[in-house]
Amino acid sequence: MITSLGVAIPKSDASREWLSERVNENFVRTTGISHTWRFPGPASELAAHAVRAANVENVDRIEAVVCVTQSPDRSCPNMAYDVAREFGLRKDIPLIDVNQACAGFVYGLWLSTKLRLNVLLVVVDKLRMELGEAATNHFIFSDAAAAAVVDAHDTSWATPAYFHNEPEGVEKIVVSRAGFMRLKGADTFDFVCREVPRFINRCVTEDDNVLVQHAANLSMMNIVELRSGYSQRSISAIGETGNMSMVSIPAAIALKEQEALGKWLLLVGYGAGFSAALMQVLWPSGPVSRVVRV
Amino acid sequence: MMTEERRLGLREAIKAETGFRNLCPETDVVEFDSLEVMGVCLAVEKYCSVEISFAEVQASETYGALEDLVAERAK
Numbered sequence: 229m230i231t232s233l234g235v236a237i238p239k240s241d242a243s244r245e246w247l248s249e250r251v252n253e254n255f256v257r258t259t260g261i262s263h264t265w266r267f268p269g270p271a272s273e274l275a276a277h278a279v280r281a282a283n284v285e286n287v288d289r290i291e292a293v294v295c296v297t298q299s300p301d302r303s304c305p306n307m308a309y310d311v312a313r314e315f316g317l318r319k320d321i322p323l324i325d326v327n328q329a330c331a332g333f334v335y336g337l338w339l340s341t342k343l344r345l346n347v348l349l350v351v352v353d354k355l356r357m358e359l360g361e362a363a364t365n366h367f368i369f370s371d372a373a374a375a376a377v378v379d380a381h382d383t384s385w386a387t388p389a390y391f392h393n394e395p396e397g398v399e400k401i402v403v404s405r406a407g408f409m410r411l412k413g414a415d416t417f418d419f420v421c422r423e424v425p426r427f428i429n430r431c432v433t434e435d436d437n438v439l440v441q442h443a444a445n446l447s448m449m450n451i452v453e454l455r456s457g458y459s460q461r462s463i464s465a466i467g468e469t470g471n472m473s474m475v476s477i478p479a480a481i482a483l484k485e486q487e488a489l490g491k492w493l494l495l496v497g498y499g500a501g502f503s504a505a506l507m508q509v510l511w512p513s514g515p516v517s518r519v520v521r522v
Numbered sequence: 523m524m525t526e527e528r529r530l531g532l533r534e535a536i537k538a539e540t541g542f543r544n545l546c547p548e549t550d551v552v553e554f555d556s557l558e559v560m561g562v563c564l565a566v567e568k569y570c571s572v573e574i575s576f577a578e579v580q581a582s583e584t585y586g587a588l589e590d591l592v593a594e595r596a597k
Contacts, residue, residue, distance in 0.1 A: 257539070451563060
């Protein structure tokens with residue numbers, strides 16, 4: 229069970245500086261994005277804010293750290309070490325980083341259930357700052373982090389995860405080591421709208437769950453909902469978050485937690501690769517989330 | 523071919539999602555920008571329950587061609 233969730237969203241509204249010419253009525257209506265957020269510090273600092281928000285009661289009970297990020301402060305050592313040092317975690321636990329994109333939260337949850345430990349799962353991305361002005365699509369992204377304490381000794385609260393990959397999409401969304409992004413928006417839109425609903429319909433038969441999907445843009449999300457039958461059963465906070473990459477899903481849950489309490493949530497992440505991953509989790513019946521602005 | 527009622531309904535749906543900014547009824551030429559293409563895809567899905575891709579909308583040189591594609595796909 230996910231016993232606590234902390235989400236850190238920067239205070240700095242990047243849309244005022246970067247989006248003034250792009251954020252018009254048409255942009256907001258189509259993408260659903262009216263704000264994007266920028267964190268000026270390192271990703272490890274943003275991650276630490278999320279972990280503090282998760283209010284880990286007893287750090288000695290953490291048995292593993294899984295940190296999912298595409299924008300670590302450095303290549304080596306991995307970011308899980310920063311988390312372990314910052315919070316004085318035990319010295320006998322595995323510290324794992326996973327490089328995944330917008331499906332990263334689902335990957336992290338899946339890995340946590342496989343570990344069958346009490347896992348501190350951290351997802352953090354600073355695409356907005358990493359990409360910089362040179363990247364043509366950088367302006368849709370927001371920096372953010374989330375941290376979840378995942379008690380995976382018992383996994384009855386989670387279904388198996390399913391994955392879908394289309395390696396021909398490898399060149400469609402690329403972030404180079406130098407921080408430049410190449411995003412083929414039309415191809416990405418068609419991949420998501422065509423394949424993600426089929427993926428959901430192929431893997432999920434239940435109809436008493438609520439969809440929480442990656443917040444890429446509102447038109448895409450609406451098409452996914454319509455084609456998969458979830459237009460009346462979904463949770464989204466894209467208007468408040470923008471595209472937070474892998475943090476989109478936990479951010480939506482935390483911001484709209486009242487809609488999630490006691491329900492099976494169908495978490496669907498998708499993006500670079502092309503990739504998609506889904507998993508269903510039973511959300512606790514009482515609030516466990518906290519959102520901080522940093 | 524679409525019925526006139528269906529045609530008008532689709533046009534209103536596209537207008538609602540895109541603003542219909544670049545449609546020129548006189549010449550039937552469509553110049554949707556990338557945001558509007560996404561809106562067209564959503565409108566077609568909502569109103570006609572027809573799957574149409576970004577690439578197909580972009581490739582439609584006239585609004586009539588777009589309607590024909592939707593009508594054909596809806597059969």
